Each structure stands twice: as C-alpha cells, then as structure tokens.
Amino acid sequence: MSISVVKYTGEDTGRKVTLSSEVFGVKPNDHAIYLDVKQFLANQRQGTHKSKQRAEIVGSTKKIKKQKGTGTARAGSIKSPIFRGGGRVFGPQPRNYSFKLNKKLKEVARKSALTYKALDKSIAIVEDFNFEAPKTKEYLNMLSALALSDKKTLLVLPEANKSVALSGRNIQNTKVVMANMLTTYDVLNADNLILSEGSIEKIDNLLKK
Structure with missing residues (x-):
C-alpha cells in the first residue's frame, strides 16, 4: 500500500x-x-483495593449477649460480619x-x-x-x-x-x-x-x- x-x-x-x-x-x-x-x-x-476482614476490625471480642434465651440467633463478637461495622466476608484483597x-x-x-x-x-x-x-x-x-x-x-x-x-x-x-x-x-x-x-x-x- x-x-x-x-x-x-x-x-x-x-x-x-x-x-x-x-x-x-x-x-x-x-x-x-x-x-x-x-x-x-x-x-x-493498581490492585490496591482492600476491605477489612473480621480479624482486622478494631473492637471488643466480648460476647455481646447470652447464648440462650434471647429468642434470636446466638452471637459472639461485635466484629462478626452480620453486624454493622463488622468485617466483610470474602472482601477484595490486594492482588496483581x-x-x-x-x-x-x-x-x-x-x-x-x-x-x-x-x-x-x-x-x-x-x-x-x-x-x-x-x-x-x-x-x-x-x-x-x-x-x-x-x-x-x-x-x-x-x-x-x-x-x-x-x-x-x-x-x-x-x-x-x-x-x-x-x-x-x-x-x-x-x-x-x-x-x-x-x-x-x-x-x-x-x-x-
């Protein structure tokens, strides 16, 4: 051409x-x-995305309510993913x-x-x-x-x-x-x-x- x-x-x-x-x-x-x-x-x-998992959240590990008799599901740490402010399940992590x-x-x-x-x-x-x-x-x-x-x-x-x-x-x-x-x-x-x-x-x- x-x-x-x-x-x-x-x-x-x-x-x-x-x-x-x-x-x-x-x-x-x-x-x-x-x-x-x-x-x-x-x-x-960049691959710098990151969310905190349960172990990385700053908070008390005290059991938040008694195990039985509340009529709701048992719950332990306030850092549990099911609570607001808790860790994220399978969140993004830094990668290449x-x-x-x-x-x-x-x-x-x-x-x-x-x-x-x-x-x-x-x-x-x-x-x-x-x-x-x-x-x-x-x-x-x-x-x-x-x-x-x-x-x-x-x-x-x-x-x-x-x-x-x-x-x-x-x-x-x-x-x-x-x-x-x-x-x-x-x-x-x-x-x-x-x-x-x-x-x-x-x-x-x-x-x-």
Missing part, C-alpha cells in the same frame, strides 16, 4: 511511501488483539492483575491492529519535523492542516522529541508515542494514525521478524 507523504503544514511533498505488507498487510488475528489489549488494561490496574503473553503473540497483535488501520485508510504519513519550542498552537495547526482536528489521533515518532511531545500533551484525544513504545491498545484506541516518516522503518525493524 502506497501513501503520500505530506509536510506537517499539510503541503504535499510529491513523494510516496510503500507500507510493508509484512506489517501493514497481514491477516488480522482478532484473538491475539483481544489478549494483548486485555493484558495492557490489566497492567494498568498482570499476566504473561508471548512476544510473538504481541507482535501478531500489533501487526493486526496496524493492518486494520491500513485497511480503513486511517493512516497519514508526515515528513519528519520538529518544533522550535513546545507550542500547543503549532500542534493544533498540524492537526487542522491534516484535517484531523475532530479525530482521536496517535502520532508516532521515530525517537523522543520533547518539543513535539509537550506540544501535544494538553490536547484532548491526542497522544504522542515513540515507535518502540507502540502498543496494540494505542493503535486501536485512535481513530487515525499519524506516522512520522522515520518511524516507519523503526516499526518495520521491530515487527519484521
């Missing part, structure tokens, strides 16, 4: 880039995508939600996600660029020039660029990542991908194996 390369100002450079069929033209594997996205979201969970996935499966998932974007024609390629200083207005002008102002976008850079990253940081529905940090979730969560020309080679080197 060939895509025209434009400048970040929206001007056509007259050049085209052919996306690798090994990365942007594979047979999508939906289950691999599901597992990769599931792992990504699971890894975001992360799980392992094979590297090859994650590569298949990323290729599948990129293929879907290519099939949807939701990929724009811009000539490598840089801002002299971090300016949100410059980033907004770029989105406007690419007719993506009303879209959720993901800009992929070949390497760290502080000026560009800071320019897009405060813009809603916009994210800037480096090619080696690209995830299946980020690709699918965006309506459109904006690939910096130099990032294509980086993505190919990462996924062409």
Whole structure:
C-alpha cells in the first residue's frame, strides 16, 4: 500500500511511501488483539483495593449477649460480619492483575491492529519535523492542516522529541508515542494514525521478524 507523504503544514511533498505488507498487510488475528489489549488494561490496574476482614476490625471480642434465651440467633463478637461495622466476608484483597503473553503473540497483535488501520485508510504519513519550542498552537495547526482536528489521533515518532511531545500533551484525544513504545491498545484506541516518516522503518525493524 502506497501513501503520500505530506509536510506537517499539510503541503504535499510529491513523494510516496510503500507500507510493508509484512506489517501493514497481514491477516488480522482478532484473538491475539483481544489478549494483548486485555493484558495492557490489566497492567494498568493498581490492585490496591482492600476491605477489612473480621480479624482486622478494631473492637471488643466480648460476647455481646447470652447464648440462650434471647429468642434470636446466638452471637459472639461485635466484629462478626452480620453486624454493622463488622468485617466483610470474602472482601477484595490486594492482588496483581498482570499476566504473561508471548512476544510473538504481541507482535501478531500489533501487526493486526496496524493492518486494520491500513485497511480503513486511517493512516497519514508526515515528513519528519520538529518544533522550535513546545507550542500547543503549532500542534493544533498540524492537526487542522491534516484535517484531523475532530479525530482521536496517535502520532508516532521515530525517537523522543520533547518539543513535539509537550506540544501535544494538553490536547484532548491526542497522544504522542515513540515507535518502540507502540502498543496494540494505542493503535486501536485512535481513530487515525499519524506516522512520522522515520518511524516507519523503526516499526518495520521491530515487527519484521
């Protein structure tokens, strides 16, 4: 698939880039995508939820009423789960939600996600660029020039660029990542991908194996 390369100002450079069929033209594997996205979201969970069990409640352990003759069920400690303020039965405890996935499966998932974007024609390629200083207005002008102002976008850079990253940081529905940090979730969560020309080679080197 060939895509025209434009400048970040929206001007056509007259050049085209052919996306690798090994990365942007594979047979999508939906289950691999599901597992990769599931792992990504699971890894975001802190897992710090906690409720106190009966043994952790601060309170008296004195028997609150006599065993027999009250006409109600027998009861011991006030910390019992059946009383207000007592411990919780089978409550949440701190845990780690992360799980392992094979590297090859994650590569298949990323290729599948990129293929879907290519099939949807939701990929724009811009000539490598840089801002002299971090300016949100410059980033907004770029989105406007690419007719993506009303879209959720993901800009992929070949390497760290502080000026560009800071320019897009405060813009809603916009994210800037480096090619080696690209995830299946980020690709699918965006309506459109904006690939910096130099990032294509980086993505190919990462996924062409």
